[in-house]
Amino acid sequence: xxxxxxxxxxxxxxxxxxxxxxxxxxxxxxxxxxxLIWNLCxxxxxxxxxxxxxxxxxxxxVRLHVCDVDNMVRxxxxxxxxxxHELFWNVVDVFVLQGRMDEARHLLAKEASANPTSVxxxxxxxxxxxxxxxxxxxxxxxxxxMELKWQHWHEECQRYLQDGTFAxxxxxxxxxxxxxxxxxxxxxxxxxxxxxxxFLVTRLLYSHPTVKPMELRFYAxxxxxxxxxxxxxxxxxxxxxxxxxxxxxxxxxxECSIALSNWWFVAHLTDLLDHCKLLQxxxxxxxxxxxxFLLLEYASGLFSHHSLWQLGVDYFDHCPEYGRxxxxxxxxxxxxxxxxxxxKVLRICEQRQMHEQVRSICKIMAMKxxxxxxxxxxxxxxxRAKDAAFxxxxxxxFLKDYCERGCFSDLDLIDNLxxxxxxxxxxxxxxxxxEFHRLYGEKRFSEAAxxxxxxxxxxIAPCSFWMTLLTDAxxxxxxxxxxxxxxxxxELMRCLxxxxxxxxxxxxxxxxxxxxxxxxMLRLALARNxxxxxxxxGTLEGS
Amino acid sequence: MCLLLSPPPPxxxxxxxxxxxxxxMIHDAQMDYYGTRLATCSSDRSVKIFDVRNGGQILIAxxxxxxxxxxxxxxxxxxxxxxxxxxxxxxxxxxWKEENGxxxxxxxxxxxxxxxxxVCWAPHDYGLILACGSSDGAISLLSYxxxxxxxxxxxxxxxxxxxxxxxxxxxxVPGSLIEQPSGQKPNYIKRFAxxxxxxxxxxxxxxxxxWKEEQKLxxxxxxxxxxxxxxxxxxxxxxIASCSQDGRVFIWTCDDASGNSWSPKLLHKFNDVxxxxxxxxxxxxxxxxxxxxxxTLWKESVDGLWACISDVNKGQGGVSALPEGQxxxx
Numbered sequence: 001x002x003x004x005x006x007x008x009x010x011x012x013x014x015x016x017x018x019x020x021x022x023x024x025x026x027x028x029x030x031x032x033x034x035x036l037i038w039n040l041c042x043x044x045x046x047x048x049x050x051x052x053x054x055x056x057x058x059x060x061x062v063r064l065h066v067c068d069v070d071n072m073v074r075x076x077x078x079x080x081x082x083x084x085h086e087l088f089w090n091v092v093d094v095f096v097l098q099g100r101m102d103e104a105r106h107l108l109a110k111e112a113s114a115n116p117t118s119v120x121x122x123x124x125x126x127x128x129x130x131x132x133x134x135x136x137x138x139x140x141x142x143x144x145x146m147e148l149k150w151q152h153w154h155e156e157c158q159r160y161l162q163d164g165t166f167a168x169x170x171x172x173x174x175x176x177x178x179x180x181x182x183x184x185x186x187x188x189x190x191x192x193x194x195x196x197x198x199f200l201v202t203r204l205l206y207s208h209p210t211v212k213p214m215e216l217r218f219y220a221x222x223x224x225x226x227x228x229x230x231x232x233x234x235x236x237x238x239x240x241x242x243x244x245x246x247x248x249x250x251x252x253x254x255e256c257s258i259a260l261s262n263w264w265f266v267a268h269l270t271d272l273l274d275h276c277k278l279l280q281x282x283x284x285x286x287x288x289x290x291x292x293f294l295l296l297e298y299a300s301g302l303f304s305h306h307s308l309w310q311l312g313v314d315y316f317d318h319c320p321e322y323g324r325x326x327x328x329x330x331x332x333x334x335x336x337x338x339x340x341x342x343x344k345v346l347r348i349c350e351q352r353q354m355h356e357q358v359r360s361i362c363k364i365m366a367m368k369x370x371x372x373x374x375x376x377x378x379x380x381x382x383x384r385a386k387d388a389a390f391x392x393x394x395x396x397x398f399l400k401d402y403c404e405r406g407c408f409s410d411l412d413l414i415d416n417l418x419x420x421x422x423x424x425x426x427x428x429x430x431x432x433x434x435e436f437h438r439l440y441g442e443k444r445f446s447e448a449a450x451x452x453x454x455x456x457x458x459x460i461a462p463c464s465f466w467m468t469l470l471t472d473a474x475x476x477x478x479x480x481x482x483x484x485x486x487x488x489x490x491e492l493m494r495c496l497x498x499x500x501x502x503x504x505x506x507x508x509x510x511x512x513x514x515x516x517x518x519x520x521m522l523r524l525a526l527a528r529n530x531x532x533x534x535x536x537x538g539t540l541e542g543s
Numbered sequence: 544m545c546l547l548l549s550p551p552p553p554x555x556x557x558x559x560x561x562x563x564x565x566x567x568m569i570h571d572a573q574m575d576y577y578g579t580r581l582a583t584c585s586s587d588r589s590v591k592i593f594d595v596r597n598g599g600q601i602l603i604a605x606x607x608x609x610x611x612x613x614x615x616x617x618x619x620x621x622x623x624x625x626x627x628x629x630x631x632x633x634x635x636x637x638x639w640k641e642e643n644g645x646x647x648x649x650x651x652x653x654x655x656x657x658x659x660x661x662v663c664w665a666p667h668d669y670g671l672i673l674a675c676g677s678s679d680g681a682i683s684l685l686s687y688x689x690x691x692x693x694x695x696x697x698x699x700x701x702x703x704x705x706x707x708x709x710x711x712x713x714x715x716v717p718g719s720l721i722e723q724p725s726g727q728k729p730n731y732i733k734r735f736a737x738x739x740x741x742x743x744x745x746x747x748x749x750x751x752x753x754w755k756e757e758q759k760l761x762x763x764x765x766x767x768x769x770x771x772x773x774x775x776x777x778x779x780x781x782x783i784a785s786c787s788q789d790g791r792v793f794i795w796t797c798d799d800a801s802g803n804s805w806s807p808k809l810l811h812k813f814n815d816v817x818x819x820x821x822x823x824x825x826x827x828x829x830x831x832x833x834x835x836x837x838x839t840l841w842k843e844s845v846d847g848l849w850a851c852i853s854d855v856n857k858g859q860g861g862v863s864a865l866p867e868g869q870x871x872x873x
Contacts, residue, residue, distance in 0.1 A: 300825060304578070325777040329824050335577035360667065363622035371624060371642070 033237050034265050036065045040244050041252065041269060044213065046276050051212040052135035052143055055204055059099050062201045068194045069094050083111040089171045094192050096175055097202045101129045124165055125172055128157055128179060135209055143210050150209060154180065181207030187226065196227035197241055213247070220245035249273060253290070263298035270294050292319045296326055303330045313348055324352070332357055336365065359385045366390055375401070376410030379427075383417075388424040395426035399433075403468060408434060429460045436472070445483045449476050453488055456495050466499050470522055477525040482533050489530045496522055561600045563591055567612075575618045575625075582627055584613035590629045590639070592646065604646040608637050614660050620667035623687075628673050630659035636675050636685070638693075650693055655679050660707050661769075665733065666714035674735055676706035682737055682747075684754070698747065698754050702739025707768055710783070711735040713775040736783050738767030744785045744795070746805075762807045765789035769819045773826040784810070784829055786817035792831055794849065810841060810849045828852070 043049055043057045069091075076082050076091045085091075088111070095104035105126050112122035133149040141149075157179050160166070166173040177185035186193070186202055193199045200223035204211050211219065220242055224234065234242070236259035243251035256266045273279050274291040295315050302312035309330075316327040331349060336342040342365050349357045362385030369378035375397055382390040402408055414434045421431040432455055439448035452473055455461045461469055473492060476483050484492065500519060563569060567586035574581055574595075580603070581593045590606040590613055611632030619626035625641035626649075636659050640649040656679040665672035671687035682701040686694045712734040733749040734757070744767055746758040765788035773782040783795040783805075792810040797803070815834035822829055829849075832838045840853045 296825075322776060325775075326825050329774060329776070333577055333824065335579050360620075360622060367622055367624050 030260075032065070034260075036061075036237075037240055037244070037252075037256065038265075038269065039065065040241060041273070044216075044244055044247065045249060045273060045278055049213070051210050052146065053137055054213055054216075055135055055201075055209050055211060056137065058201045059205065062198050063098055063100070066098075066194055066198050069192060082107065083114045090192060092171070093175070093178075093189050096129075096178055097186070097189060097192060097198070099134075099202075099205050101132060105129050118169065121166060121169060121172060124160060125175065128153075128160065128176070131156075132179070133209075147210055178202075179206060183226065190227070193227070196224045196238065199223050199227045200245075217246040249278060250290075253294075263294055263301060267294040267298035289321070292321055292323075295319050296322060300326065300330065303334070309334055310344075310348075317352075327352070328354055328357055332360055336361065336368075339365070359387070363387055363390065366394075370394065370397075376413045379410070380413060383420045383423060383427075386423065391424040392426040395424065395430040398430055399426075399465065408437075425460065426462065429455065429462065429465075432460060440476075445476060445479065445481075449473075449483045449488065452476070453484075453491055457491060463499075463502070466495060467518070470496060470499070471518060474522065474525055477529045482529065482536050484529055484533065486530065486533045486537055489526055489533060493523075493526050493530075496526065559595065559598050559600075561593060561595060563593070564602075565589070565591065570613065571615045573616050573618055576621050580618075582616045582618065584616045584629055586612035588613060588631070590616055590627070592627070606637075606639055606646055606648075608639075608648050608651070609633050609635060611658075614658070615662050617662045617664050617673070619664045619671060619673075622667055623671050626671075628662045628664065630662045630675055632658040634659060634677070636662060636673070636683075638673070638685075649691070650685075652683065652685055652693070652695070654683055654695060654697065655681060657705075660705070661709045663709045663711055663735070665711045665735070668714040669731060669733055674709040674711065674737075676701070676709040676737055676739075678705035678740075680705055680739070682706055682709060696754065701737055701745065701747075701756075702741045702743065704740035706737050706739045707766060708738040708770045709735055710737075710770045710772045712772045712781065715775055736770045736772050736785075738770040738785055738787075740766045742767060742787070744770055744783065746783075758803075758805060760785070760795055760805055760807070762793050763787040763789055763791060768817060771820045771822050771829075773822045774824060776826055782826065784820040784822065786820045786831065786833075788816045790815060790817060790833075792817055792820060792829075794829075794843075808847070808849075811851075 039061055043054070043061060047057070049057045072087055073091050073094060076085045076087050079085050082088055082091075088107070092104055092107050092111075095101075095107065108122055108126060112119055112126075115122075131153055133146055133153055135143075135146055157176060161173070161176050161180065166176050174185050174188065178189075181203065183203065186199065186206070190199075193202065197220075200220055203223060204219060208215075208219070224238065224242065228234070236255065240252055240255045240259065243255055253266055253270055256269065257263075260266065270279070270291050271294075279290060296319055299312040299315035299319075302308045302315070312330070313327060316323040316330075319326070331345060331354070334341070334345055336345065342361060346358055346361055349355075349361065362381050366378045366381035366385060366387065367390075369375075369381060370393075375394060379391065379394045379398075382394060398408065398410075398414070408414060411434070414431060415438070417427070417431045421428050432451065436448055436451045436455070439445075439451060452469060456466060456469055470492070473484075496519070561581060561583075563583050563585075565583065565585035565587050569583055569585045572581060572583045579594065579596050581595045581600075582590060583593070584590045588607065588609045588611060590604075590609075591602060592604040592606070594601040594603050606627075606629070609629065609631040613629050613631045615630050617628045619628070625646075627639045627646075628636060629639070630636045634653060634655045634657060636652040636655075637648055638650040638652075639646050641647075652675070655675070655677040658678040659675050660678060661676040663674050665674065673685045675683045675685065677683070680700050680702050682698045684696040684698075686696070688694050714731055734746060736744055736746050738744050742761070742763045742765060744760040744763075745756055746760070747754050748757040749755075760783075763785065767785055767787045769786050771784045773784065775781075779798070781797045784792060785795065786792045790813040792813070793807040794810050795805045795807050797805045810829070810831070813831075813833050813835060817831060817833040819832045820829060827842060829841045830838060831841060839851050841849045842852050844850050
């Protein structure tokens with residue numbers, strides 16, 4: 001687990017910042033507690049270890065998680081002369097309490113070689129420890145066989161103790177008592193046990209190694225009572241572990257929910273139990289919805305984080321009933337600070353066919369771009385949102401800009417609109433108008449002329465823009481070579497008449513000189529063009 | 544709604560306090576859509592906007608324009624830009640908009656004859672529409688039609704004596720289980736709830752462009768101070784929370800899609816007037832604030848009873864679970 005890394009960082013942090021150190025220490029202890037609970041749940045619920053292997057699993061569990069004594073052990077083992085170390089017997093006791101027989105025997109051998117006079121005593125104890133029957137993992141022996149062997153061994157230990165074999169060495173005598181499962185002897189080593197659940201496992205090892213899962217609760221309760229001895233009350237961790245030993249899964253979840261400050265641990269634990277089909281066997285009318293409820297809570301919490309929201313998405317995906325709607329509600333509220341983030345969110349929505357959300361987000365981005373005068377960006381967002389109204393608005397802005405400045409911005413975008421041009425009439429006009437300019441620039445005048453005319457006659461161009469288009473036609477009319485055909489010229493004249501006729505007298509009055517001059521110039525140019533083209537068309541080729 | 548074995552633990556805690564420097568009582572505080580900005584309004588006639596990202600509090604704007612205490616503020620959906628509505632005792636509703644980094648008044652509505660008490664933006668699917676409830680008993684609906692123009696529809700005598708609160712129903716497309724062909728504008732049925740001095744909660748529905756009273760919900764014995772329509776999580780049920788001067792908070796649920804039978808459930812009876820109720824995004828938590836200076840958060844448990852999951856006392860910012868006796872009174 002990741003908290004090993006914290007162990008590495010911790011020493012360097014503590015030197016610099018005591019507050020940070022204590023914060024990290026708290027985190028580490030919480031994580032350790034979580035791992036302790038998780039492993040116990042794995043052993044008891046998921047693996048559902050049966051009598052026999054159950055004890056071995058519990059022994060592993062204790063050895064893995066109860067690390068208080070590791071420093072002491074290391075100190076003694078690494079000293080020059082371990083058997084002379086003042087904590088030597090403590091370490092031996094620790095090994096015995098944790099059922100680590102080989103290591104205990106190894107240390108005792110050192111002591112034996114240092115004290116040749118007590119060699120016999122050591123040999124006896126060593127023998128007892130070697131012969132101690134333990135449950136096997138494979139099917140090599142049945143429980144009954146094991147119990148029988150264990151009974152014999154227990155009686156043997158009893159005999160040696162009563163014969164006074166270890167009378168001269170109090171340490172070894174107490175070890176023998178521990179081997180016999182004497183509760184008082186074990187409790188004497190309280191500091192080395194550190195916790196009531198270690199005490200429980202030691203007790204079970206030396207008095208009921210074939211304990212059945214359902215019997216655990218009684219031993220657990222009495223162990224806790226004996227160990228705490230009424231001096232201190234159980235802490236939240238103790239309550240959780242007790243609930244686990246009592247196989248009350250829902251109680252475990254409930255207690256964890258109360259003790260921990262977020263849903264992370266509980267959500268994942270419940271999910272695991274649900275996948276093992278363990279929660280459904282409990283008699284609650286909403287059954288497996290407990291899992292979804294906790295996952296929804298956890299994932300909702302993730303969405304308030306600036307980057308962890310992406311994990312939240314995956315969690316919602318795995319909630320079959322409400323996941324999708326929760327995701328729809330949450331994903332729209334992620335602040336879209338950058339385009340990359342918006343694109344990320346969009347990709348997620350598109351993958352899940354959340355069309356409403358896609359449209360909404362694109363509209364928001366388009367509006368933002370428009371506010372910052374980035375017309376090209378706004379246009380591409382509104383195309384993506386398939387928002388015709390907005391596209392029209394932006395096209396108008398482009399055209400207005402063109403009228404004011406005489407040039408287009410974001411030419412690349414407009415040139416490459418493709419089929420999305422058809423989203424809105426105004427947008428189509430914008431695209432075609434830009435095409436007209438391109439044709440003109442490439443000196444493809446007759447094509448440009450045709451396009452220009454088409455824009456007016458097919459009513460693609462808005463009426464307000466006709467004057468501009470006609471003015472654009474002027475240079476084409478004034479070219480040396482005749483471009484507009486007679487028919488086209490008639491069309492243009494008609495357009496001009498439509499335009500001027502449409503104005504009321506009042507408007508004509510308000511038109512300034514520039515406007516009237518423009519109209520005059522156009523009429524003149526059109527007439528001249530008509531004259532030339534009639535002559536041209538009337539002339540035979542080659543003459 | 545939540546499904547839990549037992550009331551969840553007090554996992555809620557205060558994450559930030561904002562010193563607004565308002566010179567008088569603060570009547571409303573609203574986070575924007577993304578939770579990055581906070582708008583507050585006060586009896587000192589100002590509306591303030593703060594940037595509250597990463598636990599900070601930077602004053603972005605101090606909006607002056609009202610001539611009396613400002614009662615409520617409401618953020619519009621971000622797709623319309625940064626828009627904030629405020630309503631005040633001075634009978635005005637002002638709509639503010641952020642243009643080029645500065646906040647300016649974009650529209651002022653003066654069509655009410657007395658204090659405007661509540662404003663609420665409609666779901667963005669309907670367009671940009673603002674509902675305003677006033678002490679003259681009328682409810683106005685302002686719709687943006689484009690180019691800085693707003694169209695007004697008024698429901699006169701919505702509540703006798705006065706209207707104190709308005710809240711829109713979430714946009715639900717009838718028959719939304721069937722795929723709508725894309726591009727077609729779905730036919731929404733617009734609804735909102737209002738609470739008034741006639742002790743009633745009313746539900747209004749738009750039919751053929753006209754607003755009609757659809758339902759009258761009676762349960763309160765004093766002025767209704769706030770109504771809040773819960774967001775939809777896809778179930779066919781609708782839920783409304785209402786709170787009143789009589790200290791009671793009711794949760795109204797309607798199970799059938801036609802919206803005909805609403806049944807109330809008492810959340811709790813408080814010792815003092817309850818001013819505001821507000822739903823979380825996914826409608827599983829209800830926040831209640833009242834004259835007892837507390838803000839409490841409530842969640843529905845598996846047996847249908849509402850349990851308090853935290854309370855924040857004024858000025859303390861602490862967290863504690865309610866003692867057993869105060870929970871789940873029926």
